[in-house]
Amino acid sequence: PYTGDFDQLVRQANRISPMVPYKYQNGHYGSIGDGNPMAWLEGASQNQYANYDLVGNVGVDWEIIKGLHFKPSLAYVMKINHNKKFIAEQQYYDANGDKTFYQGPSSVKDENAFSNTLTQQALLEYTKSFSKHNFKILGGYSQEQTKYSFDDGYRKGFLNTLLTDLNLGSTDGQAANGYSYELGLKSFFGRLNYDFDGKYLLEANLRYDGASRFSPDNRWGLFPSFSAGWNIDREDFFTPLKDVVSNLKLRASWGQLGNQYVKGTDDTKYPTFPYYPFITTLSGGQNYVFGGTSGVIAPGVAQINGANPNIQWEATTETGAGIDAGFFDGKLNFTADYFHKTTTGILLAVPVAATYGFKAPIQNAGTVVNKGWEFALGYNDTKGDFSYNAALNAAFIKNEVTDLRGTGPIITGYTFQDVGYSVNSLYGYIADGIFQSADEVTKSPYQSATTAPGDLKYRDKDGNDTINAADRQYLGNYFPKVTFGLNLSGSWKNFDVSIFMQGAAGVKTYVDAGKLGAVGGNANKPTSALLNTWTKENPGAELPRIWYNYKQNDPSGTPSSFWVKDGSYLRLKNLQVGYTLPEKLIKRIGLTKVRFYYSGQNILTFDHLYSWIDPEASVKSSIYYYPQVKVHTFGVNVSF
Numbered sequence: 001p002y003t004g005d006f007d008q009l010v011r012q013a014n015r016i017s018p019m020v021p022y023k024y025q026n027g028h029y030g031s032i033g034d035g036n037p038m039a040w041l042e043g044a045s046q047n048q049y050a051n052y053d054l055v056g057n058v059g060v061d062w063e064i065i066k067g068l069h070f071k072p073s074l075a076y077v078m079k080i081n082h083n084k085k086f087i088a089e090q091q092y093y094d095a096n097g098d099k100t101f102y103q104g105p106s107s108v109k110d111e112n113a114f115s116n117t118l119t120q121q122a123l124l125e126y127t128k129s130f131s132k133h134n135f136k137i138l139g140g141y142s143q144e145q146t147k148y149s150f151d152d153g154y155r156k157g158f159l160n161t162l163l164t165d166l167n168l169g170s171t172d173g174q175a176a177n178g179y180s181y182e183l184g185l186k187s188f189f190g191r192l193n194y195d196f197d198g199k200y201l202l203e204a205n206l207r208y209d210g211a212s213r214f215s216p217d218n219r220w221g222l223f224p225s226f227s228a229g230w231n232i233d234r235e236d237f238f239t240p241l242k243d244v245v246s247n248l249k250l251r252a253s254w255g256q257l258g259n260q261y262v263k264g265t266d267d268t269k270y271p272t273f274p275y276y277p278f279i280t281t282l283s284g285g286q287n288y289v290f291g292g293t294s295g296v297i298a299p300g301v302a303q304i305n306g307a308n309p310n311i312q313w314e315a316t317t318e319t320g321a322g323i324d325a326g327f328f329d330g331k332l333n334f335t336a337d338y339f340h341k342t343t344t345g346i347l348l349a350v351p352v353a354a355t356y357g358f359k360a361p362i363q364n365a366g367t368v369v370n371k372g373w374e375f376a377l378g379y380n381d382t383k384g385d386f387s388y389n390a391a392l393n394a395a396f397i398k399n400e401v402t403d404l405r406g407t408g409p410i411i412t413g414y415t416f417q418d419v420g421y422s423v424n425s426l427y428g429y430i431a432d433g434i435f436q437s438a439d440e441v442t443k444s445p446y447q448s449a450t451t452a453p454g455d456l457k458y459r460d461k462d463g464n465d466t467i468n469a470a471d472r473q474y475l476g477n478y479f480p481k482v483t484f485g486l487n488l489s490g491s492w493k494n495f496d497v498s499i500f501m502q503g504a505a506g507v508k509t510y511v512d513a514g515k516l517g518a519v520g521g522n523a524n525k526p527t528s529a530l531l532n533t534w535t536k537e538n539p540g541a542e543l544p545r546i547w548y549n550y551k552q553n554d555p556s557g558t559p560s561s562f563w564v565k566d567g568s569y570l571r572l573k574n575l576q577v578g579y580t581l582p583e584k585l586i587k588r589i590g591l592t593k594v595r596f597y598y599s600g601q602n603i604l605t606f607d608h609l610y611s612w613i614d615p616e617a618s619v620k621s622s623i624y625y626y627p628q629v630k631v632h633t634f635g636v637n638v639s640f
Helices: 006-015 037-042 236-241 438-443 583-589
Strands: 046-059 062-065 068-087 090-093 099-103 107-130 133-156 170-196 200-211 220-231 245-259 288-290 296-298 314-327 332-348 363-383 386-403 410-412 415-417 425-428 431-434 456-458 473-476 482-492 495-505 508-510 564-566 569-580 593-607 631-639
Touching: 006 037, 037 090, 200 245, 236 245, 245 332, 583 593
Parallel strands: none
Antiparallel strands: 046 068, 062 068, 068 107, 090 099, 107 133, 133 170, 170 200, 200 220, 220 245, 245 314, 288 296, 314 332, 332 363, 363 386, 386 482, 410 415, 415 425, 425 473, 431 456, 482 495, 495 569, 508 564, 569 593, 593 631
């Protein structure tokens, strides 16, 4: 049944068979087992959001003595969010007008969330310069307290689709839920800035943060950072090079930052768990039956989620070095950066044995390394009435999991986490083509009783003459070896144009069942790719034989390298062309500027994927993804 959520509409539209009509000739909606997305959209169902924010800040800047400032401040943020979902009843009929099934009765879920955050901060800042030495010292304290509460009510059986207030529903089956939490954060911090004559730059930072998410013994974390720079172009010996190299700077840094945020195994069902992961919490709704066959249900509470008092701050340590250079009086600019970022003690709910008895607790159980290079190159110039600018950026990044406390691989569908591989790497069987004959099936390692010509042939990794879970392996990853962007702009007299392109290379993506579609039944929507599947008459087909009841070739049921595709792409994200009317023409009618323009977004994409698959889609978008759209806009800007 309809839940009132947008992603469910997208999912339903992507899976309903084209054989199911939008409406029959009699005006009734066609449907599958759980409805029709158009009936939901065009019906009386509503999903209403109302958000209210109140933000207030007050502060003082008191100069105690020359150069010494005391800056206390107080900030308050209040958020009120109201979400009301009214799901209208829907009666479905067949082509003859006979009733088929009923979705209902009408129901309302009324949700209210309230939060307030109070932030107190005090800064002491001192600035001093003498000779060519410049100092700036800052010390501070910050305290933040958040209180959050949530409640919802549910009723069904409304008299009609116009009366939707919660109290007008039936009390039969009504439900009320709610929860609340508090969160506190305290920080002491300091910063020292020093430069000598603008040539030599130094910055040192120190943070001491405490979070209520951790036990008193592990509540606090110390995070230092340092950076230094050298403006070589300000040195006397650099003067002869100024005509060619207008500026040159070297940079280096090292620092640590902490993370306190926690994600459990089921935060939707147990929303307060991420705020109290170190203590044992009890969950309601854990009913128990007393009295045997004629027993009575007694409401109760029980521990569901595991607690870990030993968790502490997750820390990210980053080392970096870079260079900034400008040439020909700033016309040509170049920047290069190297970085090595290691995140240790990642707060994860790693799998535990079933004998543990609770959902997995949070642990400092992961380490991930990100390292690579980032480059930027730009050029701008003017020649008479013509001016132009070009800017290119590129990043080369390697991502790798280096520790999981011995728990890997952690497999989720067709992705996995394991030491030595990128986060969310692809996982499955190696496909060595398509079986072309029964004799080939017989001579190959056993796959299943339904394996036949036209099926995918999987590699027997462990050599035991049977294809099983042990034969799965790494298939690639979603992290591009390089990402890049290009900005081009120019103007000539009253004309102007700008172009932005972006892309990625050396990246894999996965075509799962949601993206490929399927046949059979009303809840399967095939794509045109399935027109080229293996048959005896078409043995050279691009895809294996069609599947329905068995999962031998299903990309989601049996993930394999056959469905791993090159995810590299180049996309024209934005194009804008404009023309500005001459000033002498528009001044006569009291205007200062009139510009006509065309703007286009996502106009062209070059990739190796099916046309309906967006290369920018997230890892697990699949059937729930609402694609980016092409937008063409014509407009005029008028200034008075």
